[in-house]
Amino acid sequence: MKKLILSIQLLFLGLFIYAQDAAVSQTEKVATGLRADSKIYVVVAVLVVILAGLFIYIARLDRKISRMEKS
Numbered sequence: 001m002k003k004l005i006l007s008i009q010l011l012f013l014g015l016f017i018y019a020q021d022a023a024v025s026q027t028e029k030v031a032t033g034l035r036a037d038s039k040i041y042v043v044v045a046v047l048v049v050i051l052a053g054l055f056i057y058i059a060r061l062d063r064k065i066s067r068m069e070k071s
Helices: 002-029 040-070
Strands: none
Touching: none
């Protein structure tokens, strides 16, 4: 039973490795879309700014609520 489970795991491991290899080779051939124009960095920067703003807003809101609870 253990050998059967090990064989199935190794079979799936081989399939995952092949899938990763195929995905890497496709992206190395041609950079399309946002990567071709290097605009992906702009998208990432905007997302980081938005998330940072949300975290700062939540932290400030938490401090205000804590002060109101104390008084």
